[in-house]
Amino acid sequence: MPGLNEHDITFLRGLQRGQTITGIVTEIAAFGVTFVDIGGFTAMINIPELSWRPIRHPGDVVAVGEAITAQILDIDLGRGRVSLSLKAPQPDPLIDLRRQIGSVVAGPVTKLVPFGAFLRVEDRPDGLEGLIHKAALAGRSIHVGDVLDVRLVGVDVARRRIDLAPVQDQRADP
Structure with a gap:
């Protein structure tokens, strides 16, 4: 050795x-x-x-x-x-988030990408982010920093993904 x-x-x-x-x-x-x-x-x-x-x-x-x-x-x-x-002895926050599927959360848009927008779903600087797919945005005009109400529609713990959908009656840009 x-x-x-x-x-x-x-x-x-x-x-x-x-x-x-x-x-x-x-x-x-x-x-x-x-x-x-x-x-x-x-x-x-x-x-x-x-x-x-x-x-x-x-x-x-x-x-x-x-x-x-x-x-x-x-x-x-x-x-x-x-x-x-360091993370293994800590609880995985996605497991707790998975229990909230179906609930509505509010958070800021953190990044716009060709396939959708990322939104922070926890009210903390290192908060978890989820994706609103482009198709779910239906042509809405949104910007980084806009605060949106979204429904938590899926949490894939293994793939580390959070899927979000905009709440229907909301408009980010009137």
């Missing part, structure tokens, strides 16, 4: 996938990987494992020196690597 001393090997063999472990964030690399000291051994968290919510930079979620609790995703004895997930 390259570059590993006996202490590291013993430590790694004592870990298990799925185990919850605590550590201290030691570095946030320019390419986005977060490094964590887990008892004298450095583990890493890739960007997709930092949060269930959209993030721009790992520093939005963790800070150097911060104590964190994460779940072990993988232990690679051959390469001397431990991969962690």
Whole structure:
């Protein structure tokens, strides 16, 4: 095992996938990987494992020196690597949102794309976003920042997608 001393090997063999472990964030690399000291051994968290919510930079979620609790995703004895997930021990907000299918929510349009518009369905800066398909907009003129009332019509947890439909009696641009 390259570059590993006996202490590291013993430590790694004592870990298990799925185990919850605590550590201290030691570095946030320019390419986005977060490094964590887990008892004298450095583990890493890739960007997709930092949060269930959209993030721009790992520093939005963790800070150097911060104590964190994460779940072990993988232990690679051959390469001397431990991969962690900060989001795995947390509840997935899409599961709660799925229970709200059929309800009406209001939120701002965050992005216009050729196939529709994205709208934030939670009242928080890192809130989840759903898609209103172009066909459902029926030629309505909407702009980024417009606040719309929409019906939550579908939540696909596995594909990380939220489908929305505009409430019929609403006009974004009179």
